[in-house]
Amino acid sequence: MLLRATLLYLLPLTLAAAPSPITPDFTNVTVFTPPINWTSKGTSYARTVVLTHDCSNTILTTFTASPPGEAYLPVFQSNDQGKTWNELSRIYFSTQNYTGGGIWQPFLYELPEKVGKFPAGTILASGNGIPGGFSSTNIELHASTDKGKTWQFVSVVATGTAPNTTNGATPIWEPFLLYHDGELGVFYSDQRDPLHGQKLAHQQSRDLVSWGSVINDVAMSNYTLRPGMTTIAQIGEGKKARFMLSYELGMAPGLVDYAVGYRISDSPFTFDGAPDMQLVATDGTIPAAGPYTVWTPAGGPQGTIVVSDSTYAQVFTNTAGGDPKKWIKQVVGKNQGVSYTRSLTLLPDAQGKKVLFSNGGYYGLSAATVTAGQWVVPGDAVKNTKCIPGH
Numbered sequence: 001m002l003l004r005a006t007l008l009y010l011l012p013l014t015l016a017a018a019p020s021p022i023t024p025d026f027t028n029v030t031v032f033t034p035p036i037n038w039t040s041k042g043t044s045y046a047r048t049v050v051l052t053h054d055c056s057n058t059i060l061t062t063f064t065a066s067p068p069g070e071a072y073l074p075v076f077q078s079n080d081q082g083k084t085w086n087e088l089s090r091i092y093f094s095t096q097n098y099t100g101g102g103i104w105q106p107f108l109y110e111l112p113e114k115v116g117k118f119p120a121g122t123i124l125a126s127g128n129g130i131p132g133g134f135s136s137t138n139i140e141l142h143a144s145t146d147k148g149k150t151w152q153f154v155s156v157v158a159t160g161t162a163p164n165t166t167n168g169a170t171p172i173w174e175p176f177l178l179y180h181d182g183e184l185g186v187f188y189s190d191q192r193d194p195l196h197g198q199k200l201a202h203q204q205s206r207d208l209v210s211w212g213s214v215i216n217d218v219a220m221s222n223y224t225l226r227p228g229m230t231t232i233a234q235i236g237e238g239k240k241a242r243f244m245l246s247y248e249l250g251m252a253p254g255l256v257d258y259a260v261g262y263r264i265s266d267s268p269f270t271f272d273g274a275p276d277m278q279l280v281a282t283d284g285t286i287p288a289a290g291p292y293t294v295w296t297p298a299g300g301p302q303g304t305i306v307v308s309d310s311t312y313a314q315v316f317t318n319t320a321g322g323d324p325k326k327w328i329k330q331v332v333g334k335n336q337g338v339s340y341t342r343s344l345t346l347l348p349d350a351q352g353k354k355v356l357f358s359n360g361g362y363y364g365l366s367a368a369t370v371t372a373g374q375w376v377v378p379g380d381a382v383k384n385t386k387c388i389p390g391h
């Protein structure tokens with residue numbers, strides 16, 4: 001009787017004290033629709049960064065579009081966790097005339113530490129500049145020291161020949177930026193090596209101006225195979241941190257072309273020797289094309305790896321440090337779109353539970369819309385730590 005009375009007494013208190021469940025605030029808001037008078041209304045390849053260095057938690061997004069006139073990357077800003085957006089600035093690539101070609105495959109990144117003359121909190125933008133005659137591929141680096149309002153040219157990291165996905169042609173593609181241990185790595189897909197139809201490689205810099213030699217990340221012994229579209233997530237924190245590089249495998253043997261594979265390494269600069277693993281969910285689903293990988297400390301002792309692809313609206317999660325037998329296909333909201341290389345961004349101030357999906361439209365669509373949606377990671381939340389500058 002006493003026990004029962006105690007339980008009855010405690011139960012309402014416990015319920016009252018329980019935090020309300022975390023739910024998405026929205027699943028499909030529009031970031032950008034090309035104006036009616038644009039000749040080409042395609043959009044694609046949305047990439048998003050949360051600015052944490054000054055704890056503003058401002059979110060910036062860019063994407064590929066075809067505005068009339070001189071080519072640029074549009075930069076949109078949100079100050080409410082991705083719910084509403086306005087255009088903040090335009091990044092013009094400067095080393096060649098990109099009018100009529102465009103700036104493809106963009107990427108945005110916030111420097112967590114000073115590199116060269118660029119202080120921590122500098123926003124970096126990259127992309128693949130294609131001149132009007134489609135004669136070359138050019139990975140340029142640009143920087144903003146005022147949170148994305150204005151931009152300056154920094155360097156050309158690498159160049160290749162005309163955009164052409166046939167093995168034997170020698171373009172480059174798809175830059176991804178990551179700082180590690182005093183250096184910035186620019187990771188990209190590279191068709192210039194005569195030993196590999198396409199491989200994944202990177203170059204490192206201590207000043208963002210001069211770039212080291214090309215270092216392989218994923219280069220298959222079979223020339224025909226085309227690993228592509230590097231994204232990298234840090235898994236874990238502090239000394240135990242490791243890094244996961246996910247990629248698509250074009251010309252893949254087996255049933256699913258562009259199947260998603262990954263490697264795990266202690267450093268993002270040493271993927272070359274790491275074994276290849278294939279992402280197959282426990283229900284047998286094999287995600288394919290344009291994967292994007294992030295990690296959150298929420299969801300279990302080892303946190304949760306989340307992978308998106310270009311084939312399924314669902315995402316694939318792993319709470320076992322990337323164990324290839326432990327990938328779960330997760331249900332997402334009905335109106336969470338799938339698109340060409342949909343990107344994922346961990347949102348701040350949501351106990352590690354909220355991921356922003358950035359959708360740019362399917363590959364090659366003549367008209368598309370850039371949209372965003374929130375998704376909640378299953379499992380335990382982490383403490384809602386106040387923003388620590390640079391983390």
Ligand SMILES: *[C@@H]1O[C@H](CO)[C@@H](O)[C@H](O)[C@H]1NC(C)=O
Nearest residue numbers: 035036037038039067068069
């Ligand atoms: C498209 O319409 C906008 C708004 O009316 C106008 O400012 C812009 O100059 C137009 N652009 C073209 C290419 O006609």
Ligand SMILES: *[C@@H]1O[C@H](CO)[C@@H](O)[C@H](O)[C@H]1NC(C)=O
Nearest residue numbers: 069070096097098099100132
């Ligand atoms: C760039 O190319 C476009 C299209 O060919 C041309 O209209 C424009 O004048 C060129 N701009 C410069 C600065 O040469």
Ligand SMILES: *[C@@H]1O[C@H](CO)[C@@H](O)[C@H](O)[C@H]1NC(C)=O
Nearest residue numbers: 162164165166167168169170
């Ligand atoms: C693309 O590259 C392949 C291999 O080098 C070449 O045979 C083909 O002509 C190229 N395509 C175009 C449109 O230049």
Ligand SMILES: *[C@@H]1O[C@H](CO)[C@@H](O)[C@H](O)[C@H]1NC(C)=O
Nearest residue numbers: 222223224225251252253254
């Ligand atoms: C290389 O990969 C291609 C495409 O999957 C396959 O057809 C070919 O048999 C492979 N070659 C070797 C030597 O394994």
Ligand SMILES: *[C@@H]1O[C@H](CO)[C@@H](O)[C@H](O)[C@H]1NC(C)=O
Nearest residue numbers: 028030334335336337338371
């Ligand atoms: C998202 O919203 C846009 C604009 O309202 C709509 O066209 C699109 O179909 C929606 N996407 C999904 C997957 O529901």
